Amino acid sequence: MMPPQAPEEFDLLSAYLDGVLSARQRExxxxxxxxxxxxxxxxxxxxxxxxxxxAAPTLQPPRNFTLDPxxxxxxxxxxxxxxxxxxxxxxxxxxxxxxFFGVLLSTPPESPASSGVALQxxxxxxxxxxxxxxxxxVESSATASAISPAAxxxxxxxxxxxxVTAEAFSAAPTEQQTRAALGVTATMQIMxxxxxxxxxxxxxxRAMPTPTTFPEIALLMATETSAATTSVEEASDAAxxxxxxxxxxxxxxxxxxxxxxxxxxxPSEVISPTARLIVVLGIILLIIGGVLYLIGTFRVRT
Amino acid sequence: MSDPNxxxxxxxxxxxxxxxxxxxxxxxxxxxxxxxxxxxxxxxSDAAAAADVTQEAFISAFKNLHQFRGSNFRAWLARIVTNAxxxxxxxxxxxxxxxxxxxxxxxxxxxxxxxxxxxxxxxEQVAQRHALSAAxxxxxxxxxxxxxxxxxxxxxxxYAYDEIAIALNLSLGTVKSRLSRARHKLRDCLxxxxxxxxxxNRLFEQKDEAETP
Numbered sequence: 001m002m003p004p005q006a007p008e009e010f011d012l013l014s015a016y017l018d019g020v021l022s023a024r025q026r027e028x029x030x031x032x033x034x035x036x037x038x039x040x041x042x043x044x045x046x047x048x049x050x051x052x053x054x055a056a057p058t059l060q061p062p063r064n065f066t067l068d069p070x071x072x073x074x075x076x077x078x079x080x081x082x083x084x085x086x087x088x089x090x091x092x093x094x095x096x097x098x099x100f101f102g103v104l105l106s107t108p109p110e111s112p113a114s115s116g117v118a119l120q121x122x123x124x125x126x127x128x129x130x131x132x133x134x135x136x137x138v139e140s141s142a143t144a145s146a147i148s149p150a151a152x153x154x155x156x157x158x159x160x161x162x163x164v165t166a167e168a169f170s171a172a173p174t175e176q177q178t179r180a181a182l183g184v185t186a187t188m189q190i191m192x193x194x195x196x197x198x199x200x201x202x203x204x205x206r207a208m209p210t211p212t213t214f215p216e217i218a219l220l221m222a223t224e225t226s227a228a229t230t231s232v233e234e235a236s237d238a239a240x241x242x243x244x245x246x247x248x249x250x251x252x253x254x255x256x257x258x259x260x261x262x263x264x265x266x267p268s269e270v271i272s273p274t275a276r277l278i279v280v281l282g283i284i285l286l287i288i289g290g291v292l293y294l295i296g297t298f299r300v301r302t
Numbered sequence: 303m304s305d306p307n308x309x310x311x312x313x314x315x316x317x318x319x320x321x322x323x324x325x326x327x328x329x330x331x332x333x334x335x336x337x338x339x340x341x342x343x344x345x346x347s348d349a350a351a352a353a354d355v356t357q358e359a360f361i362s363a364f365k366n367l368h369q370f371r372g373s374n375f376r377a378w379l380a381r382i383v384t385n386a387x388x389x390x391x392x393x394x395x396x397x398x399x400x401x402x403x404x405x406x407x408x409x410x411x412x413x414x415x416x417x418x419x420x421x422x423x424x425x426e427q428v429a430q431r432h433a434l435s436a437a438x439x440x441x442x443x444x445x446x447x448x449x450x451x452x453x454x455x456x457x458x459x460x461y462a463y464d465e466i467a468i469a470l471n472l473s474l475g476t477v478k479s480r481l482s483r484a485r486h487k488l489r490d491c492l493x494x495x496x497x498x499x500x501x502x503n504r505l506f507e508q509k510d511e512a513e514t515p
Binding site: 010011014046049050053057062064066 | 322324325327328331332335336338339340343344349353356357360361364414415416417418419431432434435438453456457458460463474478479481482483485486488489492493495496
């Protein structure tokens with residue numbers, strides 16, 4: 001049997017066996033090994049121990065541990081369930097907020113003149129017998145402002161409203177239909193001014209020969225034309241925004257405005273460009289949100 | 303199942319798998335599953351638990367593959383496997399298993415999984431290797447888990463010290479001292495194994511000559 005042994009010595013022998021001693025430690029140990037048969041016997045014992053462990057047979061795994069690609073294949077982030085729908089809902093909610101603040105900004109301060117004429121857009125709406133369209137748009141933005149997964153579904157309503165409005169534009173432009181379209185615009189922006197709206201009716205009739213494929217730009221352009229009567233600067237602003245979409249519609253109001261300089265606006269009738277931009281952004285965002293939501297729903301089903 | 307990507311090295315397979323390629327990862331599984339299963343079995347001494355732990359470890363490895371930055375995939379996998387084994391051992395200590403299982407650390411010979419064997423081995427040789435495997439397992443079971451792990455990795459599976467240091471998050475000095483203490487504790491038990499299985503000595507000597515520095 002082996003003599004009792006210092007742990008430090010055993011550590012040295014163990015490390016020596018694995019070849020992890022420093023050169024100096026190794027030389028010192030080898031010098032002692034050469035002198036001491038006991039130490040050599042201990043090293044042999046340790047070597048046998050390691051050999052026994054290394055001879056331990058390898059066990060056969062009972063099965064393969066491969067992963068099922070159907071369960072573990074990673075999908076792209078945008079194709080995972082719910083991501084697109086959540087994005088769509090969120091952007092619709094953001095759109096609703098934008099439209100809401102745009103409308104707030106464009107609402108003129110309370111004044112006797114504005115409250116007096118505020119009824120007139122409603123009258124136009126009744127004439128056109130299309131109050132539900134306006135209600136739909138207002139409703140949809142109201143529903144969307146409640147931030148919840150239910151924020152996205154209003155999209156079809158808005159789309160329907162837009163397509164009906166588009167019909168009104170592309171059909172032979174009777175005054176009533178044009179007024180209907182304008183009524184919708186007026187309600188959307190809650191314009192309290194009736195006079196510019198009437199001016200706009202005339203101009204939109206003139207602008208009619210160029211129907212657009214993007215109805216809500218036409219809608220907004222109608223608003224632009226109404227604003228154009230109030231000041232020349234406003235009209236040139238509008239031309240800058242809507243130039244590519246409806247060049248003739250913006251050119252004519254400018255002429256019109258130049259021809260009739262006697263129409264002087266009161267400050268309360270001017271809608272700030274910022275407010276209009278916010279509403280435009282809101283509507284675009286609403287459309288993007290709806291499309292994302294629909295794509296998301298479609299992809300999850302397939 | 304055969305390796306679907308026999309020509310690719312580990313690092314390219316890892317790169318593919320990190321981009322979500324399950325087949326590339328499965329090639330890695332096939333390359334490492336025997337080593338990882340043996341590590342788990344020698345640590346747990348329980349064939350079914352070792353299989354479960356190994357499967358869990360590979361799933362966890364795939365899910366956390368983006369965290370792999372180093373170059374030693376075997377050490378990284380071994381770290382996941384040993385951690386999963388420690389969790390399993392902790393569960394057992396809390397009394398999840400019956401008292402009979404805890405009473406003695408002896409490996410159940412009937413429980414031992416099949417060995418990777420040479421088809422030329424005679425039935426006698428296979429039986430002897432089985433006995434040797436069980437006897438070694440008995441000796442390993444007498445060590446505390448942290449010492450057992452170092453002994454299995456270095457002496458049974460022939461990991462280098464620095465690989466063990468990576469896998470167990472230890473310094474080289476700690477690996478060295480733990481291994482020395484594990485060998486010290488194993489010495490008498492393994493000497494008895496050698497005496498009990500004199501015919502197995504042939505195996506030891508052959509292996510030893512090739513490895514001695």
